[in-house]
Amino acid sequence: MAKKIIIQIISVVILFVNLSYGRKNMKVAEDIVQEICASTNDPTFCFKAIKSDPRTAAENLTGLAEICIDLAGAAAKKAEKLAATLIKTATDPQLKEKYRACSKNFAAARGRMGEAAKGLAAGNGKAVAEAGLDGLNESEDCRDEFEAPPKDPSELAGLVGKLITLCGAVFFAAQYV
Numbered sequence: 046m047a048k049k050i051i052i053q054i055i056s057v058v059i060l061f062v063n064l065s066y067g068r069k070n071m072k073v074a075e076d077i078v079q080e081i082c083a084s085t086n087d088p089t090f091c092f093k094a095i096k097s098d099p100r101t102a103a104e105n106l107t108g109l110a111e112i113c114i115d116l117a118g119a120a121a122k123k124a125e126k127l128a129a130t131l132i133k134t135a136t137d138p139q140l141k142e143k144y145r146a147c148s149k150n151f152a153a154a155r156g157r158m159g160e161a162a163k164g165l166a167a168g169n170g171k172a173v174a175e176a177g178l179d180g181l182n183e184s185e186d187c188r189d190e191f192e193a194p195p196k197d198p199s200e201l202a203g204l205v206g207k208l209i210t211l212c213g214a215v216f217f218a219a220q221y222v
Contacts, residue, residue: 077109077221085213087206094211110165110173110218117180117211118158124187124204125151131199139195147187147201154180154208161215170222177215184208 078101082091095101098112128148135141157180164172188205191197 077106081109081113081214081217081221084217085210087210090207091210091214094207095214106218106221107165110215110222111162113177113211113214113218114158114161114165114173117177117208117215118155118162120204120208120211121151121155121158121180121184124201124208125155127199127201127204131201137195140197143190143197144201146190147205150183150187151208154183154212157183157212158215161219165222168222170219173222174216174219177212177217177219180212181209181216184212 075096078092078095079088082088082095085091094116095109095112098116100108100112104112125148128144128151131144132141132148135144157176161173161176161180164170164176184205188202188209191202
């Protein structure tokens with residue numbers, strides 16, 4: 046009797062492990078991408094960005110999280126590069142200071158995406174989610190710099206919005222890892 050119960054328990058555990066493994070390794074359906082993006086601040090941009098990556102069609106859920114991390118990391122790098130240019134070219138000392146603060150935020154967000162990649166490689170969805178949320182917070186800190194005058198005349202605000210969206214996608218994609 047005890048042997049039969051142990052075999053049943055082991056069978057159930059194996060079943061759940063296989064279901065979990067299978068879920069992570071199934072190809073990503075479009076509705077999963079829509080579900081992830083629906084929770085971001087710009088679902089349309091999020092969906093287009095993820096779907097535009099040629100890897101998306103062939104990836105599983107872990108690969109989708111990797112794509113989100115890569116997109117967010119690239120966005121942080123692009124924003125950091127623009128901030129560096131703006132620091133050099135801005136004539137308003139207040140704007141220069143805001144660009145410096147944002148540059149630090151972008152570098153930190155890029156670092157968080159590196160942490161997310163490491164967490165993903167280790168199979169640690171919680172670490173991926175935390176890094177995505179940290180990157181989102183860093184991006185929002187930059188956005189908050191420009192709530193008070195002077196107004197930023199550059200395209201930086203648009204890049205910040207995209208970075209916030211993509212870091213959010215990392216956070217929500219981590220829920221599937």
